[in-house]
Amino acid sequence: MKMELRNLIEDYLKKAKMLQVATAKENQSWACTVYFAFDEKLNIYWISEPTRRHSEEIRNNDKVAGVIVLPHTPGDKVRGIQFQGTARELTDRDEAVAGMKYYTERFGMESKRVNTILDGTDGHVCYKITPSLYVLFDEANFPDNPRQEYKL
Numbered sequence: 001m002k003m004e005l006r007n008l009i010e011d012y013l014k015k016a017k018m019l020q021v022a023t024a025k026e027n028q029s030w031a032c033t034v035y036f037a038f039d040e041k042l043n044i045y046w047i048s049e050p051t052r053r054h055s056e057e058i059r060n061n062d063k064v065a066g067v068i069v070l071p072h073t074p075g076d077k078v079r080g081i082q083f084q085g086t087a088r089e090l091t092d093r094d095e096a097v098a099g100m101k102y103y104t105e106r107f108g109m110e111s112k113r114v115n116t117i118l119d120g121t122d123g124h125v126c127y128k129i130t131p132s133l134y135v136l137f138d139e140a141n142f143p144d145n146p147r148q149e150y151k152l
Contacts, residue, residue, distance in 0.1 A: 023057035085131035
């Protein structure tokens, strides 16, 4: 069952391109939408400017949550993913190279742009979420109990 659930989550992540990530500061939450990639351990990567509100909040509070939803039509069986975990800017060059590899493979980013991100001249940096929990809400595969937890 656990492997089946993991495979369903991975398949869902492959189909989605954007996610909403939630951060918080001083008891006030914030959400933003980013394009993302993921690795074989289901870690999530994205790029953003360090001056964005979500980036600043992650520096002070690494706890995040998020939602990934594919388009639905009213009447469709609902499927979606929520997650929680920790996020951080990848300041170590080797880690940033690894994160950008997943992002580049997914979105076909030119190597020139990747190098400017890695060299710090682009204005964007790479971030990583290490999830501790995925919740798959899936009426199609689990009609009797659509909420399925996958702990990492």
